[in-house]
Amino acid sequence: MLSEFGRSGVTKVAHPLATFLVRMGVTANGITLTGLVLTCAAAVLLFGNGHLVAGAIVIALCTLLDLVDGAVARADDGGSPYGALVDAVSDRVADGVIFGSLVWWLVEVESENGYALLMLLACLVLSQVVSYSKARADAGGLRTPGGLMERADRLVLILLGAGLEGLGVPWALEVAATAVAVGSLITVVQRVWGGRADHLGRVARLDAPTAGER
Secondary structure (H helix, E strand, O other): OHHHHHHHHHHHHHHHHHHHHHHOOOOHHHHHHHHHHHHHHHHHHHHOOOOHHHHHHHHHHHHHHHHHHHHHHHHHOOOOHHHHHHHHHHHHHHHHHHHHHHHHHHHHHHOOOHHHHHHHHHHHHHHHHHHHHHHHHHHOOOOOOOOOOOHHHHHHHHHHHHHHHHOOOOOHHHHHHHHHHHHHHHHHHHHHHHHHHHHHHHHHHHHOOOOOOO
C-alpha cells in the first residue's frame, strides 16, 4: 500500500538528486548493489548481535537507496529489464538477510520464544512468496493487484517492531512479525485470486461468440 500511495511523491523529490547522480556517472545498478551490501552488513552485524535500535535505523537509511536507484534509472535510460532483475534479486536477498538475522538473534537470546520464531520464519517465507507470486503472474501475462502488504509495508512494520523491541517495549517484535506474516499471507491470496480472475476473464472473452456467430 505504501508503494502505491508514496511512489509519485518520492519520484518528485528524488528526481533532482537522480539527475545530478546521472551526471556524475553513478548508475542505478551501482546504487542497488551498494544498498544491498550495506543492508546485509547492518542486518548481520547489528540485528544479529542484538543492536536492534541501531539496526533498525541503519537499515531504514539504507532502504532509501532503493528509492533513489529507481529514480536514477528513469533519469538515465528509463530503466532496463536487466536493471529490474538486479533490483528484484537484491530486494529478495536483503529481505531474507533481515528476517534471517532477527531469527538468529532471537535463537541466541530467547530460543524458548517459539511464537516469535514461528512468526519471523513465516515472514521470511511469505515475503519471498509475495514477490514471487507477482513476478510469476507478470511472466504469464496475468494482471494481479498490489495487495495489502508490499515490500515497503513489510519493512516499515518489521523495522519499527525491532526498534521498539530494542527500546524494551514488550511484545513489539511479536506484534510486528504477526502483522507482517498475516498481511503477507493475505497479499499472496489476493494476488493468486486476482490472477485467477484475470485468467477466467480472458477465457470467457475467448469463448464468447462474436457478432457474426450470433
